[in-house]
Amino acid sequence: MSLIELRSIVKRFGRQLVLNHLELSVEEGECLVILGASGSGKSVILKHIVGLLEPDEGQVWFDGQRVDQLGERAWVPVRTQFGFLFQMGALFDSMSVEENVAFPMVEHSRFSPSEIDTRVGRWLGLVGLPEVRQKMPGELSGGQRKRVALARAIALEPRVILYDEPTTGLDPIRADVINELIIKLQRELKVTSIVVTHDMASAFKVATRLVMLSEGKLIFNGSAQEIQHTTNPIVRRFVLGEADEEELASIKSL
Amino acid sequence: MPLGIAEQVGFRATLTLAELGNFFVFAGNTFRWLLATLFRPKTIRLLLPQAFEVGVKSVPVVAITGAFIGMVMAVETVTQFKAIGQENRMGVLINLSVVKQIGPVMAAVMLAGRVGGALTAELGTMNVTEQLDALRVMGSDPIAYLVVPRFVACLLLTPILTMYSDIMGVIGGWFIAVFFEGIASQPYWAYSAMGVGWWQLLEGLVNSFFFGAVIGLVSCYKGFHSGSGAQGVGRACTESFVASFLVIIVLNFIFAQVSQSMYYKIYGITGLF
Numbered sequence: 001m002s003l004i005e006l007r008s009i010v011k012r013f014g015r016q017l018v019l020n021h022l023e024l025s026v027e028e029g030e031c032l033v034i035l036g037a038s039g040s041g042k043s044v045i046l047k048h049i050v051g052l053l054e055p056d057e058g059q060v061w062f063d064g065q066r067v068d069q070l071g072e073r074a075w076v077p078v079r080t081q082f083g084f085l086f087q088m089g090a091l092f093d094s095m096s097v098e099e100n101v102a103f104p105m106v107e108h109s110r111f112s113p114s115e116i117d118t119r120v121g122r123w124l125g126l127v128g129l130p131e132v133r134q135k136m137p138g139e140l141s142g143g144q145r146k147r148v149a150l151a152r153a154i155a156l157e158p159r160v161i162l163y164d165e166p167t168t169g170l171d172p173i174r175a176d177v178i179n180e181l182i183i184k185l186q187r188e189l190k191v192t193s194i195v196v197t198h199d200m201a202s203a204f205k206v207a208t209r210l211v212m213l214s215e216g217k218l219i220f221n222g223s224a225q226e227i228q229h230t231t232n233p234i235v236r237r238f239v240l241g242e243a244d245e246e247e248l249a250s251i252k253s254l
Numbered sequence: 255m256p257l258g259i260a261e262q263v264g265f266r267a268t269l270t271l272a273e274l275g276n277f278f279v280f281a282g283n284t285f286r287w288l289l290a291t292l293f294r295p296k297t298i299r300l301l302l303p304q305a306f307e308v309g310v311k312s313v314p315v316v317a318i319t320g321a322f323i324g325m326v327m328a329v330e331t332v333t334q335f336k337a338i339g340q341e342n343r344m345g346v347l348i349n350l351s352v353v354k355q356i357g358p359v360m361a362a363v364m365l366a367g368r369v370g371g372a373l374t375a376e377l378g379t380m381n382v383t384e385q386l387d388a389l390r391v392m393g394s395d396p397i398a399y400l401v402v403p404r405f406v407a408c409l410l411l412t413p414i415l416t417m418y419s420d421i422m423g424v425i426g427g428w429f430i431a432v433f434f435e436g437i438a439s440q441p442y443w444a445y446s447a448m449g450v451g452w453w454q455l456l457e458g459l460v461n462s463f464f465f466g467a468v469i470g471l472v473s474c475y476k477g478f479h480s481g482s483g484a485q486g487v488g489r490a491c492t493e494s495f496v497a498s499f500l501v502i503i504v505l506n507f508i509f510a511q512v513s514q515s516m517y518y519k520i521y522g523i524t525g526l527f
Binding site: 047050051052072075076077079080082084086087088090091092093103104107108152 | 387
């Protein structure tokens with residue numbers, strides 16, 4: 001059985017059908033990249049995996065346990081096995097960097113304060129930011145915020161790390177730092193990673209497998225090499241970054 | 255066309271009922287977490303900064319409001335009392351109004367604006383920047399972590415701030431009566447003490463306890479359910495103040511009715527003078 005399974009997931013927001021009987025499996029140790037246009041429902045998949053959203057239909061399984069029907073308290077031991085890197089970092093504004101990184105350990109571990117302090121230093125060192133621990137999130141650049149958020153996400157040494165558009169809004173060099181970090185964590189912590197992105201350079205660099213979401217379903221599932229040779233026109237256009245005739249017509253008519 | 259209007263009315267009514275239902279679920283969860291976590295050291299640790307925000311930082315605004323209410327009451331009533339030669343007794347009316355009604359209500363309204371607005375803005379911003387989701391993903395319940403300490407701070411400190419407002423109102427009224435209107439201090443206090451007893455004092459304080467609960471719950475609920483972006487948070491702040499204000503006014507009326515009928519049943523009808 002796969003580590004994570006989404007079985008026939010249906011999700012609607014109002015009248016909009018976002019996920020349409022979606023089937024997805026994630027194997028332990030892989031780095032799965034979920035591609036798709038903006039608003040296609042990629043982040044919605046991640047939020048179903050950690051129970052931030054409940055499916056209208058279908059089931060979510062983690063490590064042989066059905067989790068979509070769990071209550072908030074039953075979710076706690078499951079969620080501590082996940083690290084989640086939010087698109088904008090979602091660092092707590094009222095806490096310093098070291099308090100942010102220490103937060104999951106203070107809440108869910110039995111580490112002593114000095115042990116937590118040592119680990120905060122270790123995680124910040126791993127993301128290359130040992131010098132910012134006393135700063136407030138508002139004093140950090142976009143790239144630094146994401147790296148601190150990543151340090152917080154890995155603080156409890158999770159089995160799975162979910163990345164929601166980790167390189168969005170970063171310049172190419174900062175984006176590459178994040179890509180290298182994803183690979184480094186994959187290698188050093190032996191985690192399973194799921195990366196939601198529409199950044200193809202990032203996808204090719206980090207993925208062991210790619211899937212593409214369109215109109216609520218997966219329209220591609222394969223390796224980086226396979227996606228470059230796909231004949232599916234929607235996937236091809238996405239990989240090459242080309243708009244179709246209809247999309248171009250809409251700007252010509254202006 | 256009539257069907258269209260009926261549809262609109264039905265749609266609005268459904269939305270309102272759904273919102274009300276969500277609010278009561280939110281309030282129920284808050285009480286559940288309150289009972290489960292109240293005496294844990296962590297809750298106390300989270301409560302102290304909130305108590306500082308809600309309590310200490312509100313002292314100046316509540317003090318000024320309370321003092322000026324008492325002063326205005328004195329200015330407005332002194333002429334009438336002088337006209338009937340009963341100016342020594344005007345403290346009864348001022349102090350009774352301050353401790354029973356205007357003091358608690360005005361303190362609560364000020365807190366709904368200052369504290370409620372700040373709570374909604376803070377939690378609303380956390381909501382739109384996914385900080386609430388981040389808490390949940392890290393296995394912490396946002397209601398236990400964020401709402402319970404803020405709710406308890408509002409619950410405990412609104413009556414204390416109301417007491418402070420009452421004292422300032424009483425002093426404000428006395429100050430105008432004695433120093434500007436030439437009324438003798440001793441009879442002013444003596445008559446005031448005859449008209450304002452424990453019942454009147456406690457009525458205002460019990461009301462303020464419920465007003466504090468309303469401010470805490472409504473402002474946190476609105477923050478948790480704010481729309482996206484700056485506009486969504488701004489709208490949530492406005493809705494939070496308006497809803498708190500309306501509930502406070504309505505509750506105050508209901509409490510006044512209940513208190514009056516209880517008082518008359520116990521003590522019978524007693525004159526102020």
